[in-house]
């Protein structure tokens with residue numbers, strides 16, 4: 001898979017704003033080779049998908065339910081995301097785990113539902129600041145991988161240290177290299193050879209200024225971008241930084 005630059009818009013964007021951001025991303029994507037994905041809020045998903053139809057920019061949801069349909073007030077199924085034009089879904093984001101009590105097993109069930117509906121899941125893992133300070137970051141991420149991914153996982157993993165999300169702080173390149181190397185080994189240990197193909201994104205305060213150095217770290221297969229993805233210019237600058245590292249072949 002080419003380097004993936006994914007924008008998680010979180011709970012931002014009324015319809016007109018989301019459409020206009022999507023239009024700007026679409027226009028800027030013309031000169032970009034890496035894979036691009038935007039994940040708008042549910043209410044803007046269909047409209048954004050219409051704007052991006054026929055463009056190289058893919059669309060994803062930010063969550064889905066583990067059941068295909070039924071009495072689940074306020075929830076959205078994977079098939080509904082597909083129906084609205086999504087081909088990807090972010091699962092197990094730390095804001096879902098923290099604010100909605102999602103546990104690894106819930107995430108695993110959602111991955112199964114997403115895959116069954118034909119969506120590519122991006123599963124998020126990452127430690128809290130306390131966990132890193134007590135030297136338990138790899139242990140925590142190892143458990144999250146074991147609990148959140150089904151055995152035949154065919155998606156993308158995103159390492160998002162919680163203390164780096166929305167804070168402007170990032171791990172050092174050495175810390176990212178250590179964690180991504182650990183995740184690659186852990187995927188191999190838990191899932192065998194097929195796990196070599198699972199790209200590992202970095203997320204947490206990725207900006208145009210730090211994108212090149214973070215993306216250059218071995219085993220970093222792309223970025224999951226929050227705040228900076230709400231400005232098309234910044235999002236596209238991050239994508240250009242990925243292209244400049246020429247980890248990707250030009251789009252045919």
Ligand code: 13P
Pocket residue numbers: 008093160164165166167168203204205206224225226227228
């Ligand atoms: P920020 O880029 O705003 O730190 O958010 C990262 C994130 O949570 C992406 O999923």
